[in-house]
Amino acid sequence: EAGVTQFPSHSVIEKGQTVTLRCDPISGHDNLYWYRRVMGKEIKFLLHFVKESKQDESGMPNNRFLAERTGGTYSTLKVQPAELEDSGVYFCASSRRPGGHTEAFFGQGTRLTVV
Amino acid sequence: GENVEQHPSTLSVQEGDSAVIKCTYSDSASNYFPWYKQELGKRPQLIIDIRSNVGEKKDQRIAVTLNKTAKHFSLHITETQPEDSAVYFCAAPDTGRRALTFGSGTRLQVQP
Numbered sequence: 020e021a022g023v024t025q026f027p028s029h030s031v032i033e034k035g036q037t038v039t040l041r042c043d044p045i046s047g048h049d050n051l052y053w054y055r056r057v058m059g060k061e062i063k064f065l066l067h068f069v070k071e072s073k074q075d076e077s078g079m080p081n082n083r084f085l086a087e088r089t090g091g092t093y094s095t096l097k098v099q100p101a102e103l104e105d106s107g108v109y110f111c112a113s114s115r116r117p118g119g120h121t122e123a124f125f126g127q128g129t130r131l132t133v134v
Numbered sequence: 135g136e137n138v139e140q141h142p143s144t145l146s147v148q149e150g151d152s153a154v155i156k157c158t159y160s161d162s163a164s165n166y167f168p169w170y171k172q173e174l175g176k177r178p179q180l181i182i183d184i185r186s187n188v189g190e191k192k193d194q195r196i197a198v199t200l201n202k203t204a205k206h207f208s209l210h211i212t213e214t215q216p217e218d219s220a221v222y223f224c225a226a227p228d229t230g231r232r233a234l235t236f237g238s239g240t241r242l243q244v245q246p
Contacts (some may be wrong), residue, residue, distance in 0.1 A: 062236040067163030119234040120166045127177040
């Protein structure tokens with residue numbers, strides 16, 4: 020079974036530019052999560068999809084962040100325009116069941132650096 | 135929502151020694167407590183988890199203990215080896231949010 024894959028693995032962009040991160044979850048996993056880890060801090064929840072629907076986006080920092088999951092398969096997370104404080108590692112995770120009561124499988128992350 | 139505190143932030147031990155990482159949580163309804171290990175440059179991976187109907191679970195050199203009354207759980211690694219060096223994250227479910235809430239991570243360094 021293929022794991023969760025994320026693209027790109029690294030991205031360096033200038034402040035004000037746009038970046039789009041992609042996540043392909045494990046096939047058959049309806050639940051898809053985006054998390055972010057800023058240097059040395061916790062892996063912080065951003066949002067949760069169930070299939071193509073946003074179940075919870077209360078962790079999104081502001082309206083410069085837009086996540087989509089068209090067709091309930093892969094998901095994208097767009098940051099526009101990027102700010103310096105958006106730097107960090109963005110993780111995607113997927114699970115068969117929701118609610119944080121079962122293993123979440125993580126991608127390798129996208130390290131975003133805004134300069 | 136759930137709040138998870140993890141300590142210590144860094145831990146250095148000699149090879150063969152034991153390592154203990156502790157976490158506390160706030161939501162008394164939480165009933166699933168996983169531990170993830172993230173090696174340098176790799177994805178976080180589940181290494182052990184425990185549900186609230188048991189107080190301890192072991193898998194070879196790693197074990198997790200849970201005290202529901204005190205709302206804390208711990209990861210114990212015995213006979214540490216250099217390949218145990220990694221960042222370890224504890225987590226607990228945010229039942230309102232229906233997602234895991236993670237601790238801030240512990241960087242474990244095992245000195246050969």
